[in-house]
Amino acid sequence: MRFSRIIIFLLIAGTVAGIGYWRHIHPDVISVTVTYVEKGDVEATVANTRAGTIKACRRAKMSPSLGGQISELPFPEGAAVKRNDILLQLWNEDLRAEVVHAESALRAAEDNSQAICLQAANARRTADRSYKLYQSEHVSRQEYDRVKSEADARHAECKAARANMEVAKAALQIAQSRLQRTILYAPFDGVIANINGELNEYVTPSPPGIQTPPVIDLIEPDCFYLSAPIDEVDAPRVKPGMAARITLDAWRGRIFPGEVTRIGSYVIDREKQARTVEVELKFTNPEDIKSLLVGYSADVDIIIKTHSNVLRIPSEAMLDEEHVLVFNPDNQTLEERSITKGIANWNYTEVISGLAEGEALVTSLGDEGVEAGAVAEITDRNSDD
Numbered sequence: 576m577r578f579s580r581i582i583i584f585l586l587i588a589g590t591v592a593g594i595g596y597w598r599h600i601h602p603d604v605i606s607v608t609v610t611y612v613e614k615g616d617v618e619a620t621v622a623n624t625r626a627g628t629i630k631a632c633r634r635a636k637m638s639p640s641l642g643g644q645i646s647e648l649p650f651p652e653g654a655a656v657k658r659n660d661i662l663l664q665l666w667n668e669d670l671r672a673e674v675v676h677a678e679s680a681l682r683a684a685e686d687n688s689q690a691i692c693l694q695a696a697n698a699r700r701t702a703d704r705s706y707k708l709y710q711s712e713h714v715s716r717q718e719y720d721r722v723k724s725e726a727d728a729r730h731a732e733c734k735a736a737r738a739n740m741e742v743a744k745a746a747l748q749i750a751q752s753r754l755q756r757t758i759l760y761a762p763f764d765g766v767i768a769n770i771n772g773e774l775n776e777y778v779t780p781s782p783p784g785i786q787t788p789p790v791i792d793l794i795e796p797d798c799f800y801l802s803a804p805i806d807e808v809d810a811p812r813v814k815p816g817m818a819a820r821i822t823l824d825a826w827r828g829r830i831f832p833g834e835v836t837r838i839g840s841y842v843i844d845r846e847k848q849a850r851t852v853e854v855e856l857k858f859t860n861p862e863d864i865k866s867l868l869v870g871y872s873a874d875v876d877i878i879i880k881t882h883s884n885v886l887r888i889p890s891e892a893m894l895d896e897e898h899v900l901v902f903n904p905d906n907q908t909l910e911e912r913s914i915t916k917g918i919a920n921w922n923y924t925e926v927i928s929g930l931a932e933g934e935a936l937v938t939s940l941g942d943e944g945v946e947a948g949a950v951a952e953i954t955d956r957n958s959d960d
Contacts, residue, residue, distance in 0.1 A: 603944070603950070604907075604950050604951065604952050605942070605943075605944040605945060605949055605950070605951050605952075606939075606942075606951070606952055606953075606954040607902065607909070607937045607938075607939050607942070607945060607951045607952070607953060607954065608937070608938050608939040608953070608954060609902050609935040609936060609937055609938060609953050610888065610889050610892055610935070610936050610938050611933055611934065611935055611936070612886055612887075612888055612926065612930045612931065612932050612933060612934045612936065613886075613887060613888075613932060613933075614884055614885065614886060614887070614932060615884070615885070615887050615923070616881055616882065616883050616884070616885075616887075617881070617882050617885055617887050617917070617918055617919070617920070617923045617924070617925040618876075618878050618879075618880070618881045618882075618918070618920055618923075619878075619879040619880050619881075619918035619919070619920065620876040620877060620878055620879060620920045620921075621805055621806075621809040621812060621813055621876070621877040621879060622805070622874065622875065622876050622877075622921070623803040623804055623805055623874055623875050624804050624805060624806050624849055624851055625803075625804050625848075625851070626803075626824075626872040626873065626874065627801050627802055627803025627804070627872070627873045627874065627875060628801070628802055628803075628870065628871070628872060628873070629799055629800075629801055629823075629867055629868065629869060629870060629871040629872075629873055630799065630800055630801070630802050630869060631794040631795050631796075631798065631799060631869050632795055632798035632799065632800060633763055633765070633794070633795040633798065634792070634793070634794045634795070634869070635762050635763070635765075635791075635792075635793045635794075636789035636791075636792050636793075637662070637663075637759050637789055637790065637791045637792075637793065638759075638778065638780060638781070638787070638789050638790045638791070639663070639665055639756060639757060639759060639778060639780065639790065640756045640780055641665075641756050641757065641780060642777065642778060642779040642780060643665030643666055643667070643757055643777070643778065644665060644666045644775060644776070644777050644778075645663060645664075645665060645666075645772055645773065645774055645775060645776050645777075645778060646664055646665060646666040646667075646774070646775075647661065647663065647664035647774075648662075648663055648770065648772070648773075648774055649661055649662070650662060650767055651767070651770070652767050652768070652769060652770050653766065653767060653768075654766070654767050655764075655765070655766050655796070656761045656764070656765060656766070656767060656793070657761065657764050658761055658762065658763050658764055659760050659761060660760065660761045661758055661759070661760060662759045662760065662761055662767070662791050662793070663758070663759040663772070663790060663791055664757060664758045664759075665757040665758075665778070666757075667754055667757040667758075670750065670753050670754040670757060671754060673750040673753070673754075674747070674750045674751055674754055676750075677743070677746045677747035677749075677750040677751075678747055680743045680746065680747075681740070681743040681744055681746075681747050683743075684736070684739050684740040684742070684743040685740055685743075687736055687739070687740075688733070688736035688737050688739065688740045691729070691732050691733050691735075691736040692733035692736065692737070694729050694732075694733075695726070695729035695730045695732060695733035697729075698722075698725055698726035698728075698729040698730075699726045699729070699730065701722055701725075701726065702719075702722045702723045702725070702726035705718065705719045705722040705723070706719060706723070759790070759791055761793060762793070763793075763795060764795070765793045765794055765795050765796060766793070766794055766795075766796045767791065767792070767793055768792040768793065768794045768869070769789075769791075769792040770790065770791060770792075771788045771789060771790050771791075771792075772790045778790055794869055797864065798864070799858065799864055799867045799869070800836065800855050800856060800857050800858070801821055801833065801855065801856045801857075801858075801873050801875060802853055802854075802855050803853070803854055803856070803873065803874070803875050804843065804851035804852065804853055804854075805851060805852055805854055805877070806849060806850075806851060806852075807842050807849075807850045807851060807852055810838065810839075810842075810852040810854075812879050813835060813838055813854060813877055813879070814835065814838075815835050815836060815837065815838065816834060816835060817834070817835045817877055817878060817879065818832070818833070818834055818877075818878045819832075819833040819834060819835060819856055819875050819876060819877045819878060820832065820833070820875065820876045820878070821833045821856065821858070821873055821874070821875050822873065822874050822875075823871050823872070823873045823874075824871070824872050824873075825868075825871050825872075826866065831858055831860065831863050832858070832859045832860055832863075833856040833857060833858055833859060833875065834856060834857055834859050835854060835855075835856050835877060836855050836856060836857050837854065837855040838852065838854050838855075839852045839853035839854065854875075854877070856875060856877075876920070880918065882917060882918055882925055885917070885925050885926075886925065886926040886927075886930060886932060887923045887924065887925055887926060888923065888924055888926055888930070888936055889922065889923060889924075889936075889938060890919055890920065890921060890922060890923060890924045891938055891940075892924075892936040892937065892938050892940075893916075893924060894911070894940060896916075897913050897914065897915075897916075898911055898912065898913055898914070899911075899912050899914055899929075899930070899936050899937075900912070900936065900937040900940065900945070900946075900947065901930070901934055901935065901936060901937075902935040902936070902937060902951060902953065904935070907950050907951060907952065908948060908949065908950055908951065909937060909945070909946065909947055909948065909949045909951050910947060910948075911947035912929055912930065913929055914926055914927075914928065914929030914930055915927040915928040915929055935953070937951075
C-alpha cells in the first residue's frame with residue numbers, strides 16, 4: 576500500500592516537472608500590437624482643463640432699470656437690429672407728460688428771463704444817464720442813488736431769472752432721463768438671442784445682490800472668440816500670439832486654427848476644482864466664424880514650441896516617464912528599454928536617446944502577460960500617420 580502511494584507521488588511529480596520543463600522550452604506566445612519609431616514633428620502643447628465656451632465679442636444682457644408694464648417689443652427673437660434701435664419700451668405716458676410739462680416750464684422760464692433782463696438793461700442805461708446828469712449837477716445825489724439802486728435790483732432779478740431758467744433745464748433733463756429709463760436701445764448692431772418677457776407683462780429690476788434673467792439678450796453675430804481655462808501651472812508658458820488648434824464637439828474631426836489673444840490677470844479658485852487661469856483665443860480663419868454659435872463647447876491645444884524632423888513615438892507606448900517595451904524580432908521577446916525623452920504631448924513624445932528609427936514598440940501595454948521577457952508575436956501594427 577505504501578509502495579503504491581510512493582509510485583503515485585512520483586508519477587505526479589514527474590508530470591509537473593515535465594509540464595514545467597515543456598513550458599520552459601516552449602513558453603506561451605502572447606499577441607501584441609506595435610508601432611514603429613519614426614521621424615516627424617513633435618509639439619509641446621498646453622490643453623484646457625475643462626471645456627471652453629464660444630462667446631460673442633460683444634454681448635449685452637439688458638433689463639430696464641425700473642419696473643413697469645411692457646408696452647412695446649418691436650423685434651422678435653432672432654431679428655437683426657441696428658445700433659440705437661428701440662428693443663423694448665415700458666408704459667410711460669405719465670413720464671412723457673412730465674417731459675411736456677418740463678419743456679413748457681423751461682420755455683416760460685426763458686421768456687421770463689428775457690423780459691426781466693431787458694428791463695434790467697434798460698434800468699442800467701437810465702442809471703448811466705443819471706450819473707452823467709449828477710456829474711453836471713442837473714440831478715441830486717439822492718435822485719441818482721434811487722435810479723442806481725433800481726438798476727442794481729433789476730440786474731439781480733435778471734440773474735435770478737437766468738438761474739430759474741437753469742433750474743427748468745435741469746428739471747427737463749431729469750424728466751427726460753426718467754423717460755429714457757423705460758426704453759431699451761440697441762448698443763450695437765446685433766441679433767436678439769432671447770427675449771424674456773411678453774407684451775403687457777410687468778417687469779421688475781433685480782434686487783441688490785440678486786441676479787434675475789435679462790429681458791433682452793443681444794449678441795454681435797460676426798465676431799466670436801473662445802474662452803477656456805488652463806491649469807495655473809501652465810499659465811506662465813502661454814503668451815499672446817501663440818498658435819493653437821481648436822476643436823468643437825459640434826464639429827467633430829474638424830480643426831479650427833486659432834491664436835491666443837489674452838491671458839487672465841488672476842487665478843480662478845473654485846471650490847473642489849483645480850485652480851485655473853482663463854485664456855482667450857481668436858479664430859484666425861474668418862470663414863470659420865460663419866459656422867459658430869454662441870455657447871458651443873470647445874477644447875484647445877496651445878502650441879508652446881515645435882521640434883521638427885525628430886525621432887518620435889506615440890505617447891501611449893510609454894510604460895512610465897523613462898521606459899518603453901521594445902519587440903526584439905531576433906528572439907521574439909519583449910525588452911524593457913530606458914529612453915531619454917524630449918518634449919511631448921498627448922499624441923507624440925520626442926526621443927532624444929535610447930531608440931533607433933524603425934524599432935518596434937509595444938502599444939498594447941494593458942493586455943495580460945505583456946511584460947519584459949515575454950515571448951510575443953505581432954498581430955497588428957498601429958497606424959501613426
